[in-house]
Amino acid sequence: MTIRVLLADDQALLRATFRILIDSCDDMEVVAEATGGAEAVALARVHRPDLVLMDIRMPGTDGLAATTAICADPELSGTRVLILTPSEIDAHVAQALQAGASGFLGKDVTADALLDGIRTVAAGDSLLSPLATRVLITRFLSAPAQGAPPRASEDLGALTAREREVTAWVAEGHSNEEIGERLFVSPLTVRTHVHRAMTKLGARDRAQLVVIAYQSGLAQASRPAQR
Structure with a gap:
């Protein structure tokens, strides 16, 4: 195509x-x-x-x-x-x-x-390059845009614990391969978790999933521990 x-x-x-x-x-x-x-x-x-x-x-x-x-x-x-x-x-x-x-x-x-x-x-x-995700998005998207309320953390209630964990790693700028290495699963499994999280949160793509993670506080409050 x-x-x-x-x-x-x-x-x-x-x-x-x-x-x-x-x-x-x-x-x-x-x-x-x-x-x-x-x-x-x-x-x-x-x-x-x-x-x-x-x-x-x-x-x-x-x-x-x-x-x-x-x-x-x-x-x-x-x-x-x-x-x-x-x-x-x-x-x-x-x-x-x-x-x-x-x-x-x-x-x-x-x-x-x-x-x-x-x-x-x-x-x-x-x-989204790791530089953009870790520096730009942390700097600007961690604070709500002027006139726009932050996304409620309750919106994340539909996610499983693993989906929340994967989403937090995505917000840190890690690729599916890097996340898979940390969680001891395949990149395909990570991709599945990412797509399920996107569907549940109404994110049109991975970039919007990152935005939601920061607006909801997930990227800060639920950052996975190093393994």
């Missing part, structure tokens, strides 16, 4: 570069280009892409506002947003994750990392 990508960036040269890279792959294609956030939202509603590669800093309607609009639109529930940012340690990136973005990449990303990132997010997984 071909991954349909919408590019949203105000820099024409960067868009052209990304288009060449993406269209060179047999499993993906660029279906449209937007020069700003408002245009990105409009084109997303027309083309229903699998993924929007979104620059977070654009004049006018920025990538954060566009991400919020796309992720809040029930007609675009199948569209994922992958953020491009100059820095991983950026409060706007945390806000984008809260809004529903599935991950982000630095603008200095290599060609292979960009293409792998698109495939990862399009497959329904999130793209």
Whole structure:
């Protein structure tokens, strides 16, 4: 199946570069280009892409506002947003994750990392580096967003003890392989626990599971002990 990508960036040269890279792959294609956030939202509603590669800093309607609009639109529930940012340690990136973005990449990303990132997010997984999870998310998502109440810890009551433990490890930035080593189970078993936790908590992907873990206090209050 071909991954349909919408590019949203105000820099024409960067868009052209990304288009060449993406269209060179047999499993993906660029279906449209937007020069700003408002245009990105409009084109997303027309083309229903699998993924929007979104620059977070654009004049006018920025990538954060566009991400919020796309992720809040029930007609675009199948569209994922992958953020491009100059820095991983950026409060706007945390806000984008809260809004529903599935991950982000630095603008200095290599060609292979960009293409792998698109495939990862399009497959329904999130793209959060350990640095982003441990530093950025701890710094910004541990405090509720202005005007938004924290998620009640009671929401976690549907999780089993193992699902809570795995979710806490996910919030620390660990991969399925790393979690499996700590819990002496296979990465496939960890993946199953992660997906069950996502389903029970209404998280659209792994990135949103991390957001919920911090908003609910699970990542701090129930951090697993080292094994």
